[in-house]
Amino acid sequence: MSCIHRTAIIEDGASIGDGVEIGPFCHVGPDVTLDPGVRLHAHVVIAGRTRLGAGSEVYPFSVLGEPPQDLKYDGTLTELQIGEHTLIREHVTVHRGAPHGGGITRVGSHCFLMVGTHIAHDCQVGDHVVLINGGTLAGHCEVGDYAILSGLSALNQFVRVGRHAFIAGMTGIEHDVVPFGLAKGILRRAHLTGLNLIGLKRRGFTREEIQALRDAFRTIFEGPSEGLRERAEEIAARYPGIAPVAEMVDFIRARPDRKLCLPPAQNMNVDVEGL
DSSP: OOEEOTTOEEOTTOEEOTTOEEOTTOEEOTTOEEOTTOEEOTTOEEOSEEEEOTTOEEOTTOEEEEOOSOTTOOOOOOEEEEOTTOEEOTTOEEEOOOGGGTSEEEEOSSOEEOTTOEEOTTOEEOTTOEEOTTOEEOTTOEEOTTOEEOTTOEEOTTOEEOTTOEEOTTBEEOSBBOTTEEEEOBTSBOEEEEEOHHHHHHTTOOHHHHHHHHHHHHHHHSSOGGGHHHHHHHHHHHOTTOHHHHHHHHHHHHOTTSOBOOOOTTOOSOOOTTO
């Protein structure tokens, strides 16, 4: 049985799964689906064609599924999909898609969206992603599994962040960050500073994989940017059986129209301390 507080407003048409808890003064719109075991604390608003996966939990004053902040938006009923067991803390906003951007914003399972984070329209966020307080994704961003965006960091529109990447606090990201990369730029635009070694070790990557990624990172990113993609092809041939290296190279290959976040020009000998 679901438990719905008497002050909550559940619009006709909303689909409420078994074991859902809805606290005081929540508002759930007519096109919303709450899968079994969802918990909404007080003063949560869920609007639009939004689906919240089983076991997810939303804290007070978060707003999910409202229209995109896009002057071209024409009122079309677009979508927001959030996976299972995602934890959404206070004052988080996640907007549904825009028709010209695919129409669906997606957030994966087992994500953790901390206080005051924002995910804009048509973003595609993987599983186990962490957005720390105040982190912001502009429209159409892609964030891979296990990526971490630290406090007050921000992604520009269309930016891609690869799996297991780490973005330091107060960093502005204009260009794509490769999988396993570590980017920082406190109070200025980001540059690539090395590999997310701590994340790699925590996630059980082997010594062989980490050593191969070391070599791949240095080969690809040490040197002039003009030959970067050619060096990526060289490293792919050097490590044909190492999946993380292939993933980094495939990320670079996938969008030749996109610029990559690079090491600082004044220090092409990248800081890979501890590698």
